[in-house]
Amino acid sequence: MKRKFITFGRIIHTGAVNFLRNVSLGVAAIAVMVVTLTIILFSVIANATFAHTIQQITDKIDISVYLNDSDTAAQSKQLVSSLKQLPNVKSIQYLSKQDALQRYLAQNNGNDTLLSAVTQSPSNPIPATILIKPNDLNKINDIKDYLSKPDIKALQSNDPSYSGDRKKAIDNITGATNTLQRIGAVAVIVFTVICALIIFNTIQMAIFNRRDEITIMRLLGARTSYIRGPFVVESIIYGILSAVLSILIINSAFIASSNALQASSLGLLDISYASQWFGNNFLKLLTMQLTAGILIGTVSSVIATRRYLKFKVR
Amino acid sequence: MILLDRVSKTYNKALGPSLDRISLHVEPKEFVIVVGQSGAGKTTLLRLLTREERPTSGKIIIGGIDYDKLRDKDIPLLRRKIGVVFQDFKLLPNKNVYENVAFALEIVGVPNREIKHTVPKVLDIVNLKGKEKRMPQELSGGERQRVAIARAIVRQPRILIADEPTGNLDPKHAWDVIKVLEKINRYGTTVLLTTHNVEIVNKLKRRVVTLQHGKVASDRANADYKI
Numbered sequence: 125m126k127r128k129f130i131t132f133g134r135i136i137h138t139g140a141v142n143f144l145r146n147v148s149l150g151v152a153a154i155a156v157m158v159v160t161l162t163i164i165l166f167s168v169i170a171n172a173t174f175a176h177t178i179q180q181i182t183d184k185i186d187i188s189v190y191l192n193d194s195d196t197a198a199q200s201k202q203l204v205s206s207l208k209q210l211p212n213v214k215s216i217q218y219l220s221k222q223d224a225l226q227r228y229l230a231q232n233n234g235n236d237t238l239l240s241a242v243t244q245s246p247s248n249p250i251p252a253t254i255l256i257k258p259n260d261l262n263k264i265n266d267i268k269d270y271l272s273k274p275d276i277k278a279l280q281s282n283d284p285s286y287s288g289d290r291k292k293a294i295d296n297i298t299g300a301t302n303t304l305q306r307i308g309a310v311a312v313i314v315f316t317v318i319c320a321l322i323i324f325n326t327i328q329m330a331i332f333n334r335r336d337e338i339t340i341m342r343l344l345g346a347r348t349s350y351i352r353g354p355f356v357v358e359s360i361i362y363g364i365l366s367a368v369l370s371i372l373i374i375n376s377a378f379i380a381s382s383n384a385l386q387a388s389s390l391g392l393l394d395i396s397y398a399s400q401w402f403g404n405n406f407l408k409l410l411t412m413q414l415t416a417g418i419l420i421g422t423v424s425s426v427i428a429t430r431r432y433l434k435f436k437v438r
Numbered sequence: 439m440i441l442l443d444r445v446s447k448t449y450n451k452a453l454g455p456s457l458d459r460i461s462l463h464v465e466p467k468e469f470v471i472v473v474g475q476s477g478a479g480k481t482t483l484l485r486l487l488t489r490e491e492r493p494t495s496g497k498i499i500i501g502g503i504d505y506d507k508l509r510d511k512d513i514p515l516l517r518r519k520i521g522v523v524f525q526d527f528k529l530l531p532n533k534n535v536y537e538n539v540a541f542a543l544e545i546v547g548v549p550n551r552e553i554k555h556t557v558p559k560v561l562d563i564v565n566l567k568g569k570e571k572r573m574p575q576e577l578s579g580g581e582r583q584r585v586a587i588a589r590a591i592v593r594q595p596r597i598l599i600a601d602e603p604t605g606n607l608d609p610k611h612a613w614d615v616i617k618v619l620e621k622i623n624r625y626g627t628t629v630l631l632t633t634h635n636v637e638i639v640n641k642l643k644r645r646v647v648t649l650q651h652g653k654v655a656s657d658r659a660n661a662d663y664k665i
Contacts, residue, residue, distance in 0.1 A: 127547030134544055340528045343488065344589070345517035346545040 131350060139357020146330055150362055153319075153326040157366035157420060160315040161413055162373050167308035168409070169374070173398040174304070187267060188285040189254040193221070195279050203279055204254060210270060212263045217255040224250045251281045316420065323362070323424040327355055331432045338432065352429045359425035363417030370413055371406075378402060439597060439628045440464035440487070445496030447482050456482045458652040459496065464630065466596070469623045471639055472632040474649035480632040483649070484601045487630070488522055489513050501596055518546055521590030521627070523600040527582045529574040529589075535561070536570035539588045546593065556592060564588045564618050580611025587618050591627065598622060600631045604638060612638065 143150065189207075191200055204218050219227060225242070228250050232238045242249060258264050264286065270276065271284050331338065341351050378399040402409065440462065447457040457479045464470050474480050485491040486498060489505065498505040501519055508516060529538050536557055543553045561567055564584040574582055583603050590598055600619060604612035616638055623629045633639065639646060648656045 126549075130549055131545075131547040134547075336528075337530055337532075340530060341545065342514075343490075343517060343522060343524075343528065344542050344545060345514040347514045348511075350545050 132353075135350065135353030136357050139354035140361065142330075142354050143358045143361045146358070149326055149330060150358070153323045153359075154362050154366050154369075156315075156319045156322045157362055157417060158369045158373070160312070160319040160420070161366050161370035161417055163308075163315050164312050164416060165370050165374050165409060165413060167305075167312055168412070169398050169402055170308065171305060172401050172405075173394055176397055176401070177394055183257070185258070187256040187258065187264070187271075189256065189271060190251040190280055190282040190284070191254065192279060192281045193251060195252070199279055200252065200254075203276065206276075207254065207256060207267075207270070210267060212259050212266050214257040214259045216257075219253045219255065221248050221250060221252045224253045227253075319420060320424040323359060323421065324428040327359065327425050327428040328432070330355065330358075331429065335432070348433050352426070352433055355429050356422055356425045359421035360418050361421075363419070363421035364414060365417075367410070367413035367417035371410055374402065439466040439468070439501060440630065441497075441499040442483075442486075443497040445486065445493045445498060447479075447486060447491060448494045455494070455652050457486070457493075460649075460652075460654055462647060462654065462657070464628060466628055467623070467626050469620070469629045469642070469644045470631070470647060471642065471644055472630065472647045472649060473634060473639055474632075474655075475634060478649040479652040480634075480649055481601060482652075484522075484599055484630075484632060487599055488520060489516055518593060519595055519597070521593065521595035521598040523583070523586050523590045523598065523603045525602040525605040527574070527586045527606075529582060529585055531574055533574075534570065535566060535572050535574075535577070535585050538574070538585055539592050542589045542592050557588075560588045560592045563591070563621060565614070578611065579607045580614050583607060583611070583615050584618060587615065587622070591622050595627065597628045597630065600629065602632055602634070604633060604635055609637070616642065 189203075191203075195203075200218065204216055207213055208216055225248050228242065229239065256267060258267060268284075268286070271280070338351055378395070381395055382399060441464075442460055442462040444459045444461055445457060446455050446459055448455040460479075460483065472480050472483065482491065486493055487500060489508065493505075500516070503516055503519075530541060533541060539557045539560060540553045543556065548556075558567070558570070561570060564587050566581065566584055566588065569577070569581065572581075574585070577585065583606075587600075587603070590600075598619070603615050603619070607615065612635065619629055619631060620642075643660045645657070645659045647654060
């Protein structure tokens with residue numbers, strides 16, 4: 125056990141020393157790793173920001189169901205409770221005729237034409253309304269179908285309102301986000317592969333330069349893990365450095381954009397939210413980057429060294 | 439200690455076997471010299487013993503380890519039991535004398551304190567005291583070979599294999615190296631030395647195994663060697 129501990133310490137020490145000696149060779153590997161990890165980090169932040177943006181818009185969307193003035197309180201109550209059973213219904217709010225009128229007045233405050241049309245009417249023209257917030261905008265048809273059933277439709281004075289044009293805008297945003305996410309995923313995969321290949325190459329070059337040394341180690345009875353260990357440690361150091369650099373790059377980008385733009389959004393990407401989310405999840409993101417960097421370094425160096433460390437006993 | 443039973447090695451069938459049904463038995467603490475001209479099979483024999491090569495047929499047992507049952511992953515364990523001195527020294531160029539010898543102990547997990555205690559003693563045995571900090575390129579051929587010997591014996595192997603350790607040395611340095619090997623043998627290590635240096639063989643008066651065209655041409659105690 126003690127020997128294993130000593131050997132482990134020596135492997136780490138040798139790996140660190142080799143890293144310092146081969147730092148010029150490692151620059152290429154680190155550069156590609158930084159690019160890859162930055163793209164991964166950017167994708168994660170963009171994804172969270174898009175999700176937030178969509179959620180914000182979704183929260184503003186509701187379906188208004190207009191009831192007949194002749195509907196009884198029991199019928200309204202029955203309809204509300206049946207709507208609550210639908211899986212895609214997030215919340216339901218029942219507005220009496222009076223509440224609906226107040227809401228209408230508040231919403232159209234400043235629009236004198238609309239206000240006078242309502243206030244000059246002898247009776248309250250606004251029907252009692254049920255406001256439905258859906259969980260998922262893409263599955264809104266479930267609610268739509270339910271409301272179109274003849275017995276349910278009979279309770280309604282008008283067709284339900286689906287927040288009109290906003291639905292289309294939301295569909296567009298969701299589509300764009302999905303496309304961006306797919307592009308991001310492909311970019312991450314491509315860069316990870318390129319990164320792994322360059323790291324293989326770097327390590328293979330290092331091994332090639334030190335092949336005599338490896339042969340001597342082999343002849344002296346060094347185990348594969350003892351020879352491979354320092355290479356893996358070296359690659360892990362690349363990974364750790366790259367992870368930290370990628371975090372620094374993104375952080376600097378946020379600082380630069382908030383200083384330069386003073387704007388809170390850049391197209392779909394809400395920069396102020398992204399920056400805030402980055403700050404709130406800093407430790408999680410750092411852990412994620414470190415894990416990704418260490419994983420890429422370990423896997424690529426293990427595979428690269430495997431080829432050179434096989435026993436070739438003829 | 440070393441047992442070879444009808445061991446053959448063929449690299450290329452068209453050229454015939456490099457070693458042809460060699461049988462050899464070396465007792466513990468023995469000093470055996472394997473002689474033969476270039477191409478006689480000396481190096482092939484040693485490469486079989488260090489498991490750099492696998493025999494085409496025959497059986498090899500060293501220090502109780504049956505090579506037929508040896509898995510690739512256990513080769514490092516075998517090599518730790520055998521000290522090997524190479525004709526071209528095979529020193530690590532970026533390490534000094536002390537570090538080269540210490541390296542053999544480091545890879546098997548010997549604590550630093552023990553390394554600091556053992557390495558100077560071994561360097562003393564090979565008469566390299568005071569040259570610990572020298573880099574390999576700052577040493578003469580004989581000194582380099584003695585570093586290689588120190589590295590081979592620092593783990594106190596029961597068997598020391600020396601492949602033409604004097605091949606690259608002038609007579610004075612060659613004799614220094616041989617004297618070190620004799621000293622190690624006196625401490626109880628079995629030594630298998632290959633050489634084609636007639637003078638050394640004749641002065642040593644040890645068991646001599648002569649290889650010729652891959653076969654054992656003679657195997658005699660206290661023998662002389664004639665080309």
